[in-house]
Amino acid sequence: MGKQSIPDVVIRRLPIYLRVLENLSEDFYGNVISSFKLGEKSGVSPAQVRKDLSIIGSFGKQGLGYEIAVLRDELKRILNLDKEIKVGIIGVGNLGHAIARYITQKYATEKDFHLKLVALFDSDPEVLGELINGVPIDLIDTFHAKALELGFRMVVIAVPAEEAQAVMDKCAAAGIEAVLNFAPIHLKAPKEIRVHNTDLSIDLMHLAYYL
Amino acid sequence: MGKQSIPDVVIRRLPIYLRVLENLSEDFYGNVISSFKLGEKSGVSPAQVRKDLSIIGSFGKQGLGYEIAVLRDELKRILNLDKEIKVGIIGVGNLGHAIARYITQKYATEKDFHLKLVALFDSDPEVLGELINGVPIDLIDTFHAKALELGFRMVVIAVPAEEAQAVMDKCAAAGIEAVLNFAPIHLKAPKEIRVHNTDLSIDLMHLAYYL
DNA sequence: TAGATTGTTAATCGATTAACAATC
DNA sequence: TAGATTGTTAATCGATTAACAATC
Numbered sequence: 001m002g003k004q005s006i007p008d009v010v011i012r013r014l015p016i017y018l019r020v021l022e023n024l025s026e027d028f029y030g031n032v033i034s035s036f037k038l039g040e041k042s043g044v045s046p047a048q049v050r051k052d053l054s055i056i057g058s059f060g061k062q063g064l065g066y067e068i069a070v071l072r073d074e075l076k077r078i079l080n081l082d083k084e085i086k087v088g089i090i091g092v093g094n095l096g097h098a099i100a101r102y103i104t105q106k107y108a109t110e111k112d113f114h115l116k117l118v119a120l121f122d123s124d125p126e127v128l129g130e131l132i133n134g135v136p137i138d139l140i141d142t143f144h145a146k147a148l149e150l151g152f153r154m155v156v157i158a159v160p161a162e163e164a165q166a167v168m169d170k171c172a173a174a175g176i177e178a179v180l181n182f183a184p185i186h187l188k189a190p191k192e193i194r195v196h197n198t199d200l201s202i203d204l205m206h207l208a209y210y211l
Numbered sequence: 212m213g214k215q216s217i218p219d220v221v222i223r224r225l226p227i228y229l230r231v232l233e234n235l236s237e238d239f240y241g242n243v244i245s246s247f248k249l250g251e252k253s254g255v256s257p258a259q260v261r262k263d264l265s266i267i268g269s270f271g272k273q274g275l276g277y278e279i280a281v282l283r284d285e286l287k288r289i290l291n292l293d294k295e296i297k298v299g300i301i302g303v304g305n306l307g308h309a310i311a312r313y314i315t316q317k318y319a320t321e322k323d324f325h326l327k328l329v330a331l332f333d334s335d336p337e338v339l340g341e342l343i344n345g346v347p348i349d350l351i352d353t354f355h356a357k358a359l360e361l362g363f364r365m366v367v368i369a370v371p372a373e374e375a376q377a378v379m380d381k382c383a384a385a386g387i388e389a390v391l392n393f394a395p396i397h398l399k400a401p402k403e404i405r406v407h408n409t410d411l412s413i414d415l416m417h418l419a420y421y422l
Numbered sequence: 423t424a425g426a427t428t429g430t431t432a433a434t435c436g437a438t439t440a441a442c443a444a445t446c
Numbered sequence: 447t448a449g450a451t452t453g454t455t456a457a458t459c460g461a462t463t464a465a466c467a468a469t470c
Contacts (some may be wrong), residue, residue: 098309
């Protein structure tokens, strides 16, 4: 039950399994999928799939596999995706813009996508009030008030490296619980906040090694 | 010397160390940095830093730390970033656009950023010839020829999931060696190609668990 | 010299894989 | 029933951490 009972490496694979299940055509043979098939479509070994699913406690059927609908609902429940999740984005440059459009488009077109963009923030007064797919850009100064008002607990940081720590501090003060950081810097955060990082430059440099 | 002598988990941290070193102000005390300081700024333990750096064979100085300039050059050399790396992007939607601008801007403003965007591809004839920061969009049909002509070996895939496998197959046929895949699907690729995946939805769903 | 910090070895910890009894 | 596939345990593999002698 406690968060620490499921290792993070396992949690990280659950959305991948979920993605595969949601992309399965409705008329998938028998509405059941084996660890072999699920693993193949996920890029994970069958043993790994079974181990992961046994850790979260789902039940497959010996000789058959996992019921797709059951497994999908179970994965959603564990990942908190059975309810709507509100998200704010801080920083509306190239990347912030693209992320904003990505999330709103997905929300509009996929009925099972439960992440909803509810707020955008930038430090530039020039863009204040501008709409991205219907969501207005607010000044970063209003962040704390807006976070409480709208009730979002997840934030995407897409500001330049120099501003990122100050933004993270605002998030901490406003009680944000989860942050996806695109700024190319390691951010200090109170341990109550879960921070994941993603950095295009680092991904590219990492790949460059294999050329 | 062989690629397999350095574990991938270590390789993945090297760009992070490099990023820290490049952000260090010129007048950093004594031009030397300890594993403690480097670890703190990288989000990695000092022991891990020393282990990683000893694996790649860099030499620090006991009692002092690592010479910043020496370590930086060494990291660049190992990551192949001592020479220019040409990159192509396939798929110029929201995300592809943002990535294209990100790479070209960084290339233009940071003298030490050696990744150069040389080609853009899309399947939509409407956008053919359009320029993004000076780089023209080509039709995907010309991919093979352009890859050979321009000589890029690294590709970013930013097309919809449905088209991604076909695009990967084209990459394989054209001798591409490294792929950063943003499409939300697991791609099959010959083992000669190194594929890394990054998926915004999956990152967000992963984080949602911690709400 | 005294203090600091590396490089490395050994210990610990955790994740993946293999194997197979249980059972649908 | 026979064939298939799960769930789980044990074995293996790999990564991180701790500790400290070497030495700048």
